[in-house]
Amino acid sequence: MNVGAIFKMAIPMAIRKVVGEMEFITALKHNQMEILMEILNGNDCFAILPTGYGKSLPYQMFLPVKRALNPENHDTVLVCCPLISLMEDQVRRVQQFGVTAALRGTDQDANEAIDDGTISVIFASPEALAEEWVRQIKDVSLIVVDECHTISMGGLDVDEEKAFRKYFRFIGTLRSIFPDATVLALSATCTLKMKTQIMSNLNLSGKARVIETSPNRANIKYVVKRTPIAIEETFFWLIDKLCELKKDFPRILIYCNSIKDVCQLFNYVVTETNLMDQNVVEMYHSETPQEKKEHIVQNLGLDSQMKVVIATTALGLGVDVKNCHGVILFGPPKDVVDLLQESGRCGRNDEPSVCVIFCNRYQLNHISKEVKEVIGSVECRRRCLLKNFTSEEVVSDPAHMCCDLCVSHCNCGSCTPHPIEVLVGTFSAKAEDALVSSDSDTISYEYESDVSFDGGFE
Numbered sequence: 001m002n003v004g005a006i007f008k009m010a011i012p013m014a015i016r017k018v019v020g021e022m023e024f025i026t027a028l029k030h031n032q033m034e035i036l037m038e039i040l041n042g043n044d045c046f047a048i049l050p051t052g053y054g055k056s057l058p059y060q061m062f063l064p065v066k067r068a069l070n071p072e073n074h075d076t077v078l079v080c081c082p083l084i085s086l087m088e089d090q091v092r093r094v095q096q097f098g099v100t101a102a103l104r105g106t107d108q109d110a111n112e113a114i115d116d117g118t119i120s121v122i123f124a125s126p127e128a129l130a131e132e133w134v135r136q137i138k139d140v141s142l143i144v145v146d147e148c149h150t151i152s153m154g155g156l157d158v159d160e161e162k163a164f165r166k167y168f169r170f171i172g173t174l175r176s177i178f179p180d181a182t183v184l185a186l187s188a189t190c191t192l193k194m195k196t197q198i199m200s201n202l203n204l205s206g207k208a209r210v211i212e213t214s215p216n217r218a219n220i221k222y223v224v225k226r227t228p229i230a231i232e233e234t235f236f237w238l239i240d241k242l243c244e245l246k247k248d249f250p251r252i253l254i255y256c257n258s259i260k261d262v263c264q265l266f267n268y269v270v271t272e273t274n275l276m277d278q279n280v281v282e283m284y285h286s287e288t289p290q291e292k293k294e295h296i297v298q299n300l301g302l303d304s305q306m307k308v309v310i311a312t313t314a315l316g317l318g319v320d321v322k323n324c325h326g327v328i329l330f331g332p333p334k335d336v337v338d339l340l341q342e343s344g345r346c347g348r349n350d351e352p353s354v355c356v357i358f359c360n361r362y363q364l365n366h367i368s369k370e371v372k373e374v375i376g377s378v379e380c381r382r383r384c385l386l387k388n389f390t391s392e393e394v395v396s397d398p399a400h401m402c403c404d405l406c407v408s409h410c411n412c413g414s415c416t417p418h419p420i421e422v423l424v425g426t427f428s429a430k431a432e433d434a435l436v437s438s439d440s441d442t443i444s445y446e447y448e449s450d451v452s453f454d455g456g457f458e
Helices: 003-019 030-040 057-069 084-095 108-116 132-136 149-156 166-177 192-201 236-248 259-273 290-300 336-343 369-375 381-386 419-424
Strands: 045-048 076-080 101-103 121-124 140-145 182-187 209-212 220-226 252-256 281-284 308-311 326-330 353-359
Touching (some): 030 045, 030 057, 030 182, 030 209, 045 192, 057 076, 057 084, 057 182, 076 166, 084 121, 084 290, 101 108, 108 132, 132 166, 220 369, 220 381, 220 419, 236 259, 236 419, 252 259, 259 281, 259 308, 281 290, 326 336, 336 369, 336 381, 369 381
Parallel strands (some): 045 182, 045 209, 076 121, 076 140, 101 121, 140 182, 220 353, 252 326, 281 308, 326 353
């Protein structure tokens, strides 16, 4: 009997032993088990699975399962991730399995524990992994690169000094430091071009197992609405409905393309609704104090009274948002990866949800050709978006849940708009004629802050 067959027989029993009374785990999904099997067998693996799928669970269970099979196991797992908030959350999840875990650079005690060799799962940013301490780590059997699509976004096609996170370029060198370690790369959104770049950068062998499913989230409807440039004309409905419904308002995320837009919109909403101190409306961006970030992320994972969060892409990459069935993009993201990521923040429970993309002529000056194609499509926005990620045929049934363009083709006989579409109200859906340049400025709703805003993309 080969090693794979032995593992296959032993894993279910080991999992039951490890999980015990943990109610939040009932069973591994098929692809989660496939990932776990590959890394336990020492095979490189590249997993591309939808947002909310639970891609992190296999590596979280890696050491508990190995130690259930062999109590003398002392392996170490090294996890690289681009966001501190996400790693802090993952540290807590790993610790729930009874495994020591820490984030490098958070405090001196954590650093000393890592240096002393008492931490089994070490989380670190790409910058931290470029430092000398990494070479002192012993018995590394698994290297995890979470949200690995940021390797490509981080500079493979641009000048090194201008890269979003230039240190992602050097993650592949970890393989030379730990030549016997297995590599697990995880992402929810990789374009076809990105897949090739990441495989090369991480030195994934031709034998690496690629596990992927369609990135299509069939429960999320895509709607484009052409809007005025002025904030108060675009979001008057939000003020009206927040004042009317208050804590009964459905939870939504509003993504903006800059910190400046986030602050202006937040200031407008709290000023007009007087909800500043009621924890109903919050804002989140890279300059938000860490304590406030943690408060927002924690509340988004609960049935809290937090209803509207206005954010940049800093709120993302693995953040678990509970009972959210609507995302509004105040201006299309500049690339299709961010578009798929941001829209995927809603509908985590597979309930019908909607991503409403607001766009005006000014905002359309800053987006990629692929995003312009989605905004200007006259056939199907979903197919136009997903052709960048998969060659598979994309089907959505019923058609009225696909996008605003497919509604006219639906024959289900019970077409109704999503409740959040009804809240948003009526703007022109003819976005194709907005695809022209404009020198118009957005309204000035300045938020008093010590932060210097340049209005650029974050």
